[in-house]
Each structure stands twice: as structure tokens, then as C-alpha cells.
Amino acid sequence: MEHRNRAQGWKHAKRSGHENERLVAELTENDINIQNRLLQCAHITDATVDRVEFGGLCETDVDCVLGGKTKSKTDMWLFLSNGKRLNVSIKKDEGGQVFLIGIERFINGFELQYHKNIPDSVKRAISLYFGSAVDTLEVINDFGSTNKQLEIRKHRVVADTLKAYDGNLYHLLLNWFNENISELFDFCFAKGLASNSEDWAQIVWYKNMVGENQFDTMLYLEDFKSNIPPTAAYGTRNGGSTIQLPFGFVQWHSPRKIIPGNLQFHHSYEKIKSL
Incomplete structure (x- = not known):
């Protein structure tokens, strides 16, 4: 069994996360049932998915409420037939x-x-x-x-x-x-420090395709955050x-x-x- 120190663990998690994003994006691009699940999760009934993109190693920073740039909470973007976009945050681990x-x-x-x-x-x-x-x-x-x-x-x-x-x-x-x-849930999962709404995550998808966890759960953040005790x-x-x-x-x-x-x-x- 391979043992990693903390720095090695972070690097592995980052590489594994990017690979998972790529696999999830490919699955979404090629599976209309997955696309429909995501659209239904976000209560979207008037559009279909035209294309799918993901950040991965080419992730770019976005405008920050404090000035300058920051990281977006979004990992995958679904570009829709109505000209809008559905932003998805992908979690491959049960915690972290x-x-x-x-x-x-x-x-x-x-x-x-x-x-x-x-x-x-x-x-x-x-x-x-x-x-x-x-x-x-x-x-x-x-x-x-x-x-x-x-x-x-x-x-x-x-x-x-x-x-x-x-x-x-x-x-x-x-x-x-x-x-x-x-607000704290929203801050952590949806908005972070990103200043523009088009950069905020709308869905969190617990989905692992690199063999470490078996789950497949989608959460529409706007619905979920109002019910947190x-x-x-x-x-x-x-x-x-x-x-x-x-x-x-x-x-x-x-x-x-x-x-x-x-x-x-x-x-x-x-x-x-x-x-």
C-alpha cells in the first residue's frame, strides 16, 4: 500500500480531482439521461444541453468581490439551448x-x-x-x-x-x-469570493468516477440552503x-x-x- 505525506496527498487529491472532473464531463456530454437529471435538479424545463465544458488543469480565475481574481466554485459548465448556463460543482470525496x-x-x-x-x-x-x-x-x-x-x-x-x-x-x-x-453554506459551496453570478455554482454533484467512492447525488443549492437547520x-x-x-x-x-x-x-x- 502506498503511503503519502501531506504534501503528496494534496497533489494526489488535486490530480485525482481533475481526472474525475474530466470523466464526469465526458459522461455528461454523452449521456442525455444525465443531462436531463441535471436540468430537472435545477428545475429547468425549457432547454436542452448544447455542450459541456470543465475547468480541470485549464481552470481560469474569475473576478473577486475584494478586487483582483479568485477561484470559482464551479467545475463543469452546461451550455443550454436557451442561451443560459448551468454551473456544477463536482465532489468526488465524502468529506474534505x-x-x-x-x-x-x-x-x-x-x-x-x-x-x-x-x-x-x-x-x-x-x-x-x-x-x-x-x-x-x-x-x-x-x-x-x-x-x-x-x-x-x-x-x-x-x-x-x-x-x-x-x-x-x-x-x-x-x-x-x-x-x-x-449564507455560510452558500459561501462555501456556491459563491465563494466570485463577484459575478454567472460564476456561482448552482448544483453540487457528489459523483466519483476514479474508483474511490460510490455515490451519485445531485443538490440544487438554491433549494437546499433554505432548509439547513x-x-x-x-x-x-x-x-x-x-x-x-x-x-x-x-x-x-x-x-x-x-x-x-x-x-x-x-x-x-x-x-x-x-x-
Whole structure:
């Protein structure tokens, strides 16, 4: 059995993902029943599929709400006979990273994408929980108890420490996640930081054609996001180092060990399927 380190694992996942996109696009191009399933999923009754394209290794960046360019959540495009386009995000795994974003980009991008102001108290809680606050180490030294070594190494506080420091911030952060759970799902799966609606994903298709998972589930995101329950909760491990979400979880992550880290959102096919 082949064992890979983390860097090798990411490269394998990326190559495997691109190959899966190619195979899924070919299947869609050549199978009218698949095309009809996708159209029905998106409630499209007045068009047929003219052609199919996918990003793969030739994926191009799109306009970003923060200026400059960003990655689109779309992996495959169905060009329709009515002149419109149906955008599909393809997931080949049951779980894994769905959105990795820096703390300030998350705050500014969310506010611009959804025309909402995140309260200063919530921004303070985010900056402590994910480690961008300038006094993070002071808070850890004064209030950390569950796993100080982990907190110092990652330059972030866990839920227990946040609660000990300021119980109000502890509750406000979780409440904000629950109050904005539909937007957070939409942010992770459909829009990301892309500024133009033609670049947003409309369908998530759990489909694996490279032999690793056996599923075939399509979700029309606009329908799905309005039915997500506000059940976000702090995780139970390491003093609450994650926020568990109804569609996955979010955690601190820094691929290059840079401080401060990022928000890393994970998706979960099992959680989504249960909804």
C-alpha cells in the first residue's frame, strides 16, 4: 500500500480531482439521461444541453468581490439551448476541504458578498478563535487551560478558553454562525469570493468516477440552503477546537504553518445526505 505525506496527498487529491472532473464531463456530454437529471435538479424545463465544458488543469480565475481574481466554485459548465448556463460543482470525496480562506478575507468577503455587517463583537470572537487578534497569546496565557500547548502553537484560542475569557463572545460567535448558516453554506459551496453570478455554482454533484467512492447525488443549492437547520455547535475535542456545522465543520488551518492561520471549512456527505 502506498503511503503519502501531506504534501503528496494534496497533489494526489488535486490530480485525482481533475481526472474525475474530466470523466464526469465526458459522461455528461454523452449521456442525455444525465443531462436531463441535471436540468430537472435545477428545475429547468425549457432547454436542452448544447455542450459541456470543465475547468480541470485549464481552470481560469474569475473576478473577486475584494478586487483582483479568485477561484470559482464551479467545475463543469452546461451550455443550454436557451442561451443560459448551468454551473456544477463536482465532489468526488465524502468529506474534505470545501473552502480555505484567511480571516480578514473571510470577514470582508462575507460582508461584501451578502451585504451584511458582522458585529464588532463577533469579529473580535473570530479573531481570537482563529488567531488573528494581537493579544491572542495574552488571552491564552491568562485563560487557557484545556490545551495551552496546542493554542500557543497554533496562535488561536479554543472554545473553552474563549468562554473563560468572555462568555458573551463564546455565545455570540456560535449564535452568529447559526443566524447565518444559509449564507455560510452558500459561501462555501456556491459563491465563494466570485463577484459575478454567472460564476456561482448552482448544483453540487457528489459523483466519483476514479474508483474511490460510490455515490451519485445531485443538490440544487438554491433549494437546499433554505432548509439547513441552525445546529452549529462547538466540537467536543481539544476544548472545542472546531465548530461543527450541519453540512460539515470549520477549523483553524495553516498549510504553510504561517501565523495567523485560516478558516478551513470541510464538507460532509453523510451530514448533507442526512438533511
